[in-house]
Amino acid sequence: MAHIPVLLHEAIEGMTLKPDDVVVDATLGSGGHAKAIAETLSSQGRLIGIDADRDALERARNTLASVAPKIDLVESNYRHLQTVLATLGVDRIDKALFDLGLSSVQLDESDRGFSFQRDTPLSMTLTVDPVEDEVTAYDVINNWSEQTLADIIHGFGEERFAKRIARAIIAKREQSPIESTFKLRDVIADAIPKRFHRRGHHPATKTFQAIRIAVNDELGAIDEGVSAAWKYLVPGGRIAVITFHSLEDRIVKRLFREQVRQHAGRLPAKRPITPSAEELAQNPRARSAKLRIIEKSAYRPHPYPTEI
Ligand SMILES: C[S@@+](CC[C@H](N)C(=O)[O-])C[C@H]1O[C@@H](n2cnc3c(N)ncnc32)[C@H](O)[C@@H]1O
Structure with missing residues (x-):
């Protein structure tokens, strides 16, 4: 399924974009x-x-083929943003958007094991x-200790049956490695008592999310x-972040609060912005989305105020 951008108008409006940003x-x-952003920018x-x-x-390159401003597309983890900007010779930015998690295309079509709806390698x-030493879900599932697995599944999946699932994974992998999404999905489903299987929610959902977060150190x-x-x-610039679950949202809330506490930033909206009923009707995947925006203060007080 093609990816439908979430909270599109709210994010674009909330960033208060200017043509030369x-x-x-x-x-x-x-x-x-990115296309909606690019369309508000001039060639400056x-x-x-x-x-x-x-x-x-x-995919983004195709979407952006016909728009005006100077566009740099960079293959990188955004945790290396500083290096990316330094390499491009950029020393200041006016706006930034983070639309966290995965796109529908990755979940529905990729062969990288994000979804238990398709049988693919982990x-x-x-x-x-x-690269060779990069952690994969296969490593996590087949090599990490029972305690670590339980901690991850509990911490990143908020899964109450984390210990049982971890134990079941260890028992299964002692027979033979767990190599595919379907194998993992079945181990998880069997570990959760049937009476706790909820309609419309596959029992493996939380564990898959947890493993993915761990593999990519998404929260870090x-x-x-x-x-x-x-x-x-x-100063006066804005960052907009769209989160999809409470762990992501908590981090963003904490980061923003800290800046507000130091009078270094302000929140244009006190509460996170959530999708309208109309958007939810068109795109059920937006249901847990929250948009938070922070604006950097134009004036930074001296860090060591002198006493009068
Ligand atoms: C929800 S999608 C963004 C959809 C996009 N806003 C749109 O309208 O098409 C999230 C994207 O962020 C990427 N992503 C997730 N974590 C990342 C990270 N740490 N560094 C770089 N890209 C990341 C994913 O590969 C995915 O393509």
Whole structure:
């Protein structure tokens, strides 16, 4: 299924884009948000688009083929934003957007093991060709300890049966390696008592999310990526982040709160912005989305105020 950009109008409006802005789209995906951003920029503006997934970059390249501003598309993890900007010779940005998680195309069509709806090898890396020492879902499932697995599944999946699932994975892999999404899916489903299987929610959903977060250190990447964007942001500049689950949202909330506490930023909207009923009717995948925006203060108080 093609990816439908989530909270598109809200994110574009919330960033208060100006024609000559330098904008980072840290999560290009299929380029839906990037196209709307690019259309508000003049030829004086600049869009820097990043994605760790080379296939996504290719899709975005097609989406952005006909738009005006200077566009740089970079294959990288956004946690390396500082290096990306330094390499491009960019020392300040006006706006940044992070639309977290995966796109519908990755979930529905990729062969990297993100979804238990398709039987594929267990990779779950954002990169198309993981380098030799890159952690994959196969490594996590077949080599990591029972305790670590339980911690991940509980911490990143908020799964109450984490211990049972971890135990079942260990028991299964002692017979033979767990190599595919279907094998893993079945081990998880069998580990959760039938009476706790909920209609419309596959019992493996939370565990798959947890493994993917661990493989890509997704929470660490958000922290580093958003912090780097903040560092490069001009006074009056804005960062918009769209999150899809409470773990992501908590990190963003904490990062933003800290800046507000230090009077270094303000929140244009006190509460996170959520999709309208109309958007939800068209795109049920938007149901858990939350948009948070922060604006960097134009005036930075001296860090060591002198006493009067
Ligand atoms: C929800 S999709 C973005 C969709 C996009 N806004 C659109 O409208 O088409 C998230 C994208 O971010 C990428 N991504 C996720 N984590 C990343 C990271 N740490 N570094 C770089 N790209 C990342 C994924 O590969 C995916 O393509």
